[in-house]
Amino acid sequence: MSYQPLSEVRETLKPQWYRSKMPPARFRELSRRDDAKGWFQAGGHFALFCLTGLAVYLTWALNLWFLFAIALFAHGTVASFFKGTAVHELGHGTVFKTKWLNDFFLYLFSLISWWNPFDYAASHTYHHRYTLHPEGDREVLLPVHPNVGRTFLLQMFTVNLMTQPGRTFGKGGFVSAVWLTVLDALGKTGPVEVPANEWLEALHEDQPDQHRNSIRWSRIQLAFHGTVLIVAMVTGLWVLPLIITVPSFIANWLSYFVGLTQHCGLMEGTNDFRKSTRSIRLPKFVEFLYWHMNWHAEHHMYAGIPCYNLPMLAEEIRDDMPEPRTLTGAWREMLDTWERQKIDPDYVFDTPLPATAKTERQQPPEVEEGSIGDLAPKGLS
16 A cells, blocks of 8 residues: 655644643643653663573573573563663653653663664654554554464564564564664665555655664664674673573563553544553553553553653543553453454444543643653654
């Protein structure tokens, strides 16, 4: 399918988003960034990464292979939330009040997880401005398959080597991540028949300055991880790549199971985030690892509100929102929708709203309510 240039989309596509109303003073309070909370979230996540990485090294050094496997599984589970999760909120620039701290952790987590924050900034700006309107947002292109195949799940619970990015931007295994980084370092993209690559090429054409930043970043990544590999070979510390280079692709099970719930099976082309986006309840520790993105409908409504304030936002507007799903409930919903889509490709799940919900704004929205933080690159500001 061919799409019009994104420069034309920006002129013609003007979604009139519905956002649940709250008192302006409360909105400003929830929008406030806090360095202490930012350190707890970003610093705490990185501290967990360092602790599990230390456990991997010590069990390897002591030849405790059973414990080594457990430590590596835990390390990968923690690191898998760097890719697409930690970098997501840091990319919005709302975690810390101090800007350089946002940038420091954004580039640190991106470097470890083979993430390209420059391509993502362009992609995710479109995703928020035109959520699931495919002409302007192909970061997630529905329908998305909630894959529970044996080969796929084996990789999710071990090493995600070969899964390919398809209809979701930036999602794939280690081999495809390295290969796409090499291509990007050379100024190229993969086959445009793959939707994620078509979207990437459209972004590069639309934002050439951002593409140049992306190329430089890919070269830095290759140099960094190449250095890790050389050090491992010279010193005999072959465990170093497992601690630093590969862990975001090890034990991807939890990040996959919670992350796929965001939009899978829901409506595209709607101006109501409650219909296109799904919120779920999670245990507090998993919510911490997931940077509170389980409150995803709330995040789309008010993307400028820091992630650690999303639970309070959810409480503030709960009478206007659907009941959050459980994780198992969300997966039952997605799998049932997928089975029905095999018969009827046009079928989507229509999320029911509570009787107390409104569907039309009673007054024009404030400009600040549409903030996406500091996400947009210069060319899209």
